[in-house]
Amino acid sequence: MEEERERYVEDFAVMFERFGLPRMMGRVLGALLVSNPPELSAGGLAELLRASRGSISQTTRSLVQMGLVERLTKLGERRDYFRVKPGAWDDLMRSQLESVTTVRQMAERGLEVVPPDAQSARQNLEEMRDFYGFWEGQMHHLLKLWKQERGGSEQ
Amino acid sequence: MEEERERYVEDFAVMFERFGLPRMMGRVLGALLVSNPPELSAGGLAELLRASRGSISQTTRSLVQMGLVERLTKLGERRDYFRVKPGAWDDLMRSQLESVTTVRQMAERGLEVVPPDAQSARQNLEEMRDFYGFWEGQMHHLLKLWKQERGGSEQ
DNA sequence: CGAGAGTTTCAATAAATATTGAAAATATTG
DNA sequence: CAATATTTTCAATATTTATTGAAACTCTCG
Numbered sequence A, B: 001m002e003e004e005r006e007r008y009v010e011d012f013a014v015m016f017e018r019f020g021l022p023r024m025m026g027r028v029l030g031a032l033l034v035s036n037p038p039e040l041s042a043g044g045l046a047e048l049l050r051a052s053r054g055s056i057s058q059t060t061r062s063l064v065q066m067g068l069v070e071r072l073t074k075l076g077e078r079r080d081y082f083r084v085k086p087g088a089w090d091d092l093m094r095s096q097l098e099s100v101t102t103v104r105q106m107a108e109r110g111l112e113v114v115p116p117d118a119q120s121a122r123q124n125l126e127e128m129r130d131f132y133g134f135w136e137g138q139m140h141h142l143l144k145l146w147k148q149e150r151g152g153s154e155q
Numbered sequence C: 001c002g003a004g005a006g007t008t009t010c011a012a013t014a015a016a017t018a019t020t021g022a023a024a025a026t027a028t029t030g
Numbered sequence D: 001c002a003a004t005a006t007t008t009t010c011a012a013t014a015t016t017t018a019t020t021g022a023a024a025c026t027c028t029c030g
Helices: A003-018 A023-033 A042-049 A053-066 A088-113 A119-150 B003-018 B023-033 B042-049 B053-066 B088-113 B119-150
Strands: A069-073 A080-084 B069-073 B080-084
Touching (some): A023 A053, A023 A069, A042 A053, A053 A080, A119 B088, B003 B023, B042 B080, B053 B088
């Protein structure tokens, strides 16, 4: 991997880290993203990223579970390969939509927990509920729209 | 703070933590959210959450900087108070929009880094760019829409 | 079934992060 | 300006999280 792409992978990892996810996940995803050919083996990733096989194993599992990466095998070869899953970004956004739902529910639970006469707290929580309720609906709609317009063939 | 609200604040903190932010931030924000009256002093927060003053100080600063909490003073009183900032959720979503922009830009940079003949990598990156470009535009639009419909009076 | 290629597990360790608490700084009052 | 209330800073520490590497495991092939 030449200098420039190594730099890219590292920066990708830092970005990922800022989203609260392990740096190594960003490295692996970044490496797969710019790899040619598009799939790499666990061993290949370990070598490319100068990381232990153990940590590649753990990281690929997490990425597969998150739906960002898929594992594939090749006829006549023992090793497993990994590549960026088509539709990965859509999946990621879908999990963000789940977070939005969680926040909305937390607002609703807040309204149950707060005394009926706590006006300002109720107002805060109602705004929170309404806002996240709004996003919940809109995101749902937009995910559908995207799939309709662009995702017709894949998956 | 009674049992039920303490539980709520802790659960709120765990949710916050899952988004990659410090647990204490979630505690402080959760406590302010369900507090009646709506503002609490640094000392009050420390006592309520059984946390050190130092960590309350650090946490409130971060929350203020993130735009989720505001500091206020009261005439005739020395201490500072904190409360949930009106429009906090909108601000938070705006910072998520910034993240979306960052991801889109990272996709574009990927396209510069990858050789012209690396078909599949280019396809990956183009899908990423288009997807996040789409969300960028849509989120921008929705934030405007929300402000128009609901945020007319505040701020 | 045994050998070899490859992957996963997991205890140990390294690294990063959050939290405390005491001292320093700051602001307000009389 | 001294006394007091309050907040901030920061070095030390506790806690959490990521990473390694060696051993165990799994699979495939001859």
